[in-house]
Amino acid sequence: MIDSMSIELAQGHGPIKAGTEGHLVVKLPYNDNGATTVRAWIGQEDRTLSMVGIGEYAPSHDDYDIHAMAPDPLPTDTMWWIEIEKPDGATSVGSAKPILQ
Numbered sequence: 001m002i003d004s005m006s007i008e009l010a011q012g013h014g015p016i017k018a019g020t021e022g023h024l025v026v027k028l029p030y031n032d033n034g035a036t037t038v039r040a041w042i043g044q045e046d047r048t049l050s051m052v053g054i055g056e057y058a059p060s061h062d063d064y065d066i067h068a069m070a071p072d073p074l075p076t077d078t079m080w081w082i083e084i085e086k087p088d089g090a091t092s093v094g095s096a097k098p099i100l101q
Contacts, residue, residue, distance in 0.1 A: 002084060002094030005029050008063075009080065015101035016042055019072030022098070024080055026055060027063040037085040038064040042098060043071045045081055074100070 001007070008027035016022045022042050034057030043050035049071035055064030070078070079095040 002082060003092040005084070005092065007082065007084075007094070009082070009096050011080070011099050014099075016070050016074070016078070016098045017101045018070055018074045020070055022068050022070055022080075024053075024066045024068070024082075025061075025063050026066060026082060027061075028084070031062050032087065033057075033059065034064075035087045036064075038066065039083040039085070040066045041068050041081050042074075043078055043081070044075050045079075045093070045095070047081075050081075 006029050010025040012023035024040050026038050038055035039052050041047055041050040041052045051069040053066040053068035055066045080098045081095050083093045085091045
């Protein structure tokens with residue numbers, strides 16, 4: 001859950017490792033044909049040493065495909081952080097536990 005939205009997440013390309021690219025698919029509970037901006041990063045909420053990936057909307061699946069680099073070293077409390085920015089500018093941030101190696 002991010003705010004009151006039930007978000008579906010799927011981690012691809014295997015477990016997260018320090019210094020490697022992670023893959024996350026984000027499915028929002030509504031369809032706005034890609035008008036929402038979805039960002040994700042691996043690490044801590046403050047984004048320290050994290051590279052933020054911006055979601056590419058896939059209309060055939062109605063989801064967002066995001067690639068982000070994991071920091072090296074990984075913080076002990078590493079999470080996937082997801083930021084959802086709606087077309088009206090409203091922004092919500094939430095997190096999910098990643099699959100780690």
